[in-house]
Amino acid sequence: MKTPVKQAIKGDKESMAILFSQFLAPDENIIFAEHYGFNGLWHMGYHSFGCLTDRRVCSLKIGWLGSIVYSDGFLEDINSIAINQPSLFVLYLLRIIFVVFTFGIGIILLPLFVRIYYRYVKSGMIAKVRGGGNVNIFCDRENIKNVDSMLRLLNTKREDRLVVVFGIAPK
Numbered sequence: 001m002k003t004p005v006k007q008a009i010k011g012d013k014e015s016m017a018i019l020f021s022q023f024l025a026p027d028e029n030i031i032f033a034e035h036y037g038f039n040g041l042w043h044m045g046y047h048s049f050g051c052l053t054d055r056r057v058c059s060l061k062i063g064w065l066g067s068i069v070y071s072d073g074f075l076e077d078i079n080s081i082a083i084n085q086p087s088l089f090v091l092y093l094l095r096i097i098f099v100v101f102t103f104g105i106g107i108i109l110l111p112l113f114v115r116i117y118y119r120y121v122k123s124g125m126i127a128k129v130r131g132g133g134n135v136n137i138f139c140d141r142e143n144i145k146n147v148d149s150m151l152r153l154l155n156t157k158r159e160d161r162l163v164v165v166f167g168i169a170p171k
Contacts, residue, residue, distance in 0.1 A: 009047055090121075098110075
């Protein structure tokens, strides 16, 4: 039998719901959940998942040897959202410099170099939450369109949530 994590990595929505439901209230509905990629080298990193419910936006990172990092922010507490997709120009330039300074041996280590680069140069979505917290969702370049979809839904649900919680109607 496959574990929910392995199924969720393959894109199974039911398995993603199982992963996130342990952190959510029983009456909370999952609207959008997605696997956004792997940040790290081989098995030493984490799989990044993002989720939008009717009340909050969530990030779940599942890493090597059972590491789990969960963060969330209620929709009414989100101040701003940023999506970052770094330029490939800088990455390619740094890769060339790396190969030159290692006298060509660096070609073997290029996959490691790319993973280290994305460890420090953030790619994905950051939702700033009132009170100083952030919800960071790492995203591979090829999945950035899924982050855009989540952002559009998040903005709509945030407006709805503000009406419910504070009675503030959008202009």
